[in-house]
Amino acid sequence: MRCSSFSTILAFAAAIAVVGTFEGSASAQSTGLALDRFDPAPAGDRMFGVPSPYAAGDLTPHLMLLGDYAHNPLVLRSTSSDQSLGAVVSSQLFLHLSGSLSLWNRLNVNVDVPVAGYQNGDNPNVGETFTSPSKVDAGDLRLGLRVRLFGEYFDPLQVAIGGYVWLPTGPSNAYAGTGQVHGLPQLIVGGRVDRFLWSAAVGPDIQRSSTYAGLDQGTMLTWGAGFGVLLLDNRHLQVGAETYGAITVNEIVQHTTNAELLGDIRYRVIDDFEIGVGAGPGLTTGIGTPDVRAIAMLAYTPEQKRDRDHDGVYDADDACPDVPGPKSSDSQKNGCPPQPPSDRDGDGILDSDDACPDEPGASDPDPKKNGCPKPKDRDGDGILDKDDGCPDEPGVSDPDPKKNGCPKPKDRDEDGIADFEDACPDVKGVHTSDPATNGCPPDTDGDGITDDKDACPAEKGVADPDPTKNGCPKAVRVTEKEIIILEQVQFDTGKATIKAASDSLLDQVAAAVTEHPEILRLEVQGHTDSRGSPRFNKVLSQQRADAVSKALVSRGIDPTRITAKGYGQELPIADNVSDEGRQRNRRVQFKILEKRAKENP
Secondary structure: OEEOOOOOOOEEOOEEOOOOOOOOOHHHOOOOOOOOOOOOOOOOOOOOOOOOOOOOOOOEEEEEEEEEEEEEEEEEEOOOOOOEEEEEEEEEEEEEEEEEEEEOOOEEEEEEEEEEEEEEOOOOEOOOEOOOOOOOEEOOEEEEEEEEEEOOOOOOOEEEEEEEEEEOOOOOOOOOOOOOOEEEEEEEEEEEEOOEEEEEEEEEEEOOOOEEOOEEOOOEEEEEEEEEEEEOOOOOEEEEEEEEEEEEOOOOOHHHEEEEEEEEEEEEEEOOEEEEEEEEEEOOOOOOOOOEEEEEEEEEOOOOOOOOOOOOOOHHHOOOOOOOOOOOOOOOOOOOOOOOOOOOOOOOOOOOOOOOOOOOOEOOOOOOOOOEOOOOOOOOOOOOHHHOOOOOOOOEOOOOOOOOOEOOOOOOOOOOOOOOOOOOOOOOOOOOOOOOOOOOOOOOOOOOOOOOOOOOOOOOOEOOOOOOOOOEOOOEEEOOOEEEEOOOOOEOOOOOOEOHHHHHHHHHHHHHHHHOOOEEEEEEEEEOOOOOOHHHHHHHHHHHHHHHHHHHHHOOOOHHHEEEEEEEOOOOOOOOOOHHHHHHHOEEEEEEEEEOOOOOO
C-alpha cells in the first residue's frame, strides 16, 4: 500500500524533485504497525478473508496453513507527481497457522498464529529515514469466537455474531503487529442455495488511537463480502470472489482506506482435505493495501454433508431422505425403512408381482397380466368392459372414456356435442361443464349475453335493442391502448374532490381493470382547459389524477398497476374557445402503458 501524505518541498543538487515529509518520525514509531490488512477467515470457513456465519460440525476440528504474500504494501509517493520515492516494505510474506473447533453446529472457537516469514524494502530517505524490515517477525496472536443465531448449514440465510481479540505477541516498533490489545466484534450473514454460497461481515476494529506517518491508525470500520459457486458432480471445486477492507473512523480519507478484491479457487482433494489459491489487486492507496496480493492454502476441514433424517445415510445417497432407514446396497431402498410384503387385493399374489394389486385376479406368465382379473366384454363390441362407457350396449371406439364403446349419439347442430348433452341442440355452441349451457354459444364476458349476440363479447355489458350496442358496457370500453369512459369524472369546481355522481363510473372502471389482468400498468391522466394559469392547471390536474388513482385503489386495484400524471392544459382534444370545447378538455383519461404479452397457443 502506498503512503503519500507529504507536506514540504526539498531541493536536491542538479535537480528538484517534489517529495513530502511525514508528520512525526517514521523511524521512531511509538507503537507497532500491523501492515498486513488481510485477516484470514477461521479454518473451516468457505472464504479466504470473509468469515462464514455457521459452525461446521459438532466437536469437529479444522486446521489450516495459509500463506499470504503482499507486493508493495507500503510505498512512499510524491503528492505532486505520484512518482515512487521508495518502498518502505516492498514484499511481505505471512504464514498463518489457524485452527478452529466447532461445537453443537452452533459455536465456533478459533485461533490464528501469524508469522512474517519474509520482509524487505528500500530503506527510503526523503528527508527522514524509513527503516525497512528484513527479518522474521511474529505477528499478533488472534483469538476468535462465533455463535450462529439463525439458519442451518445448508439454509439460504444464516446469521451469526462473533469477533476477534488480538494479543500483542509481535515485537514493538515493527510491521507485523500493533503492539497493543485490540478487538473486532462482527455481525456475519451468509447462506447457501444449492451450488451458490455467500457471506458478508461488518464490524469495528476497536483499538487505541495511533498514527503512522501522520495518518490515523486507530479504530477502523471493517467489512467484507464474497460468494462462491460449487462445481463438478461432487461439488468439490469452488470458484468465487470476495472483497474486504477497512477505513479509520477518525480520519476518512483515501490514504486511511483499505480495500482489496480477491478471486479464488478451492478444491477438496478428498472429503476432509482442501487446497486453494487466490489473487487480486488493491483498490485504494491506504497503508497496508498492496499492488497485488496472492494467497495459497492447505486445510484439514471435514466436509459437511446433509442428512435430514439423521439415519447415517447422507441425502445424496438416501432414497428416503426425510424418513430414517437402514443402509442398503439397493440404491432405491438405501436409507428407507423396511417394508413388509403386501397383498392388498388378497389374491395370493404379492403386490410386487401383481400387475393389478387392487383387483383380485389369477396368475399369468405375462408379468403385465399377472394377478389381474380376466377381461370381460358383455356387449361383444370388442371394447373391454373396463374401458367401455356403455358395457351393455354395442358401440364404437371414442377417445372420450365416457363415450368409448357407446352407440354414436345424434348431433343435429353438428357442434360435436350429442343432443342428449346439448342444452342448445339446434344452435352450434361450445362444450362447458355446466349442463345448462353445454352446447350453447359462449358468453366470454359472463354478462348473460352470448357471444353470437354480444357486440362487445370481451367486456361485460347490458342488453340493448340496438345490435351494435347489445352487450356493451354502459359507460366503459376497453381498447388496445386505452380504457375509454363515455362519461366524465366529475369534480368540485377548481378542486380535486370527486363528486358522488361519479362513483358508479369509477366502479365500472375498477371492474374493467380487474377483468383485464393483462393490463400491467395504467396511467390515470388529468387534463384541464386553458382557463387559469398553466402552473395552477398542472397542479390541479395532478391532484385530480391522484384522487382518481386513490379511488381505484380503494376499489381493490393493486396500486403498482396505476400511475397518476397531470398534464394540465398541455394536451387539449378540442378548442378552448367555446364552453363545449373547454368541457371536453376538462377530462380524466386511462391510458394503457403496459400489457402482458399474449402467450402463443
